[in-house]
Amino acid sequence: MKITVINGTEKRGVTYKLKKIFLERFQSAEITEFYLPKDCPAFCCGCTNCFMRGEDTCKDHVYISAIEKSLILSDLIVMTSPSYVMHVTGAMKTLLDHFGYRWMPHRPAAEMFGKRAVIITQCLGAGATSTAKDIKHSLSWWGISKIEVFKCSLMSDIVWSSLPEKKRKHLTNKINRLACKFARFNYAKPARTKIRTKIKFELCRFIQKRVRKNGIIGLDNKYWHDNGWLDNSRPWNKT
Numbered sequence: 001m002k003i004t005v006i007n008g009t010e011k012r013g014v015t016y017k018l019k020k021i022f023l024e025r026f027q028s029a030e031i032t033e034f035y036l037p038k039d040c041p042a043f044c045c046g047c048t049n050c051f052m053r054g055e056d057t058c059k060d061h062v063y064i065s066a067i068e069k070s071l072i073l074s075d076l077i078v079m080t081s082p083s084y085v086m087h088v089t090g091a092m093k094t095l096l097d098h099f100g101y102r103w104m105p106h107r108p109a110a111e112m113f114g115k116r117a118v119i120i121t122q123c124l125g126a127g128a129t130s131t132a133k134d135i136k137h138s139l140s141w142w143g144i145s146k147i148e149v150f151k152c153s154l155m156s157d158i159v160w161s162s163l164p165e166k167k168r169k170h171l172t173n174k175i176n177r178l179a180c181k182f183a184r185f186n187y188a189k190p191a192r193t194k195i196r197t198k199i200k201f202e203l204c205r206f207i208q209k210r211v212r213k214n215g216i217i218g219l220d221n222k223y224w225h226d227n228g229w230l231d232n233s234r235p236w237n238k239t
């Protein structure tokens with residue numbers, strides 16, 4: 001089993017600790033970890049090269065292609081971020097921007113439709129829900145149906161060792177339960193694509209069909225056509 005972890009911070013703090021506890025259940029898995037901003041240090045500059053001319057023409061292609069290759073090969077994707085002003089870290093947002101071309105209206109990777117993903121986030125008081133939503137929004141538009149969230153509010157301190165023992169136990173048990181659940185899945189079988197994902201895909205397909213009818217055959221449209229998605233082929237039937 002292969003796991004890709006994208007850490008939204010390089011800090012070895014509470015988010016790191018929770019992720020570590022989660023991964024303890026996957027001792028035999030091949031785990032590849034990326035730490036942000038180190039492994040994707042540059043902002044998307046809005047050149048739109050990825051959309052219009054291909055992802056290989058992005059100035060940050062070396063970083064993005066390494067992460068993407070790992071994501072495509074993995075059975076489970078783990079994304080982590082503490083809540084910064086109610087949202088993901090700037091580093092995580094930078095990564096998500098870079099994967100804009102993989103959103104369903106553009107060129108979603110067929111492999112993503114069968115993946116499973118876990119989001120781990122925490123905050124001091126408020127913001128974990130909106131932080132998780134930032135990541136979930138992208139993952140779901142990449143085509144992933146099976147996404148679960150671990151979130152919590154620390155309420156007392158932002159340093160793991162300074163949290164009350166009772167709180168640490170509670171968080172450890174909670175993330176262990178999620179890890180046990182994900183460790184039980186049969187990763188030889190792709191996750192089921194939910195109806196909501198299928199509806200989103202059909203909406204994008206409708207747009208791409210219209211675009212083609214109007215004779216605007218860009219990179220995205222060619223991709224949809226070449227995958228057979230404008231005909232009867234669907235990504236979830238292939239994974």
Ligand SMILES: Cc1cc2nc3c(=O)[nH]c(=O)nc-3n(C[C@H](O)[C@H](O)[C@H](O)COP(=O)(O)O)c2cc1C
Nearest residue numbers: 013014015082083084085086123124125126127158
């Ligand atoms: C720049 C910054 C912004 C933060 N914003 C929030 C926030 O909006 N709400 C909140 O409850 N905690 C906030 N926190 C606390 C973090 O969510 C988190 O609990 C803390 O940084 C510990 O996590 P870590 O050790 O994984 O970095 C913020 C922390 C930082 C450094």
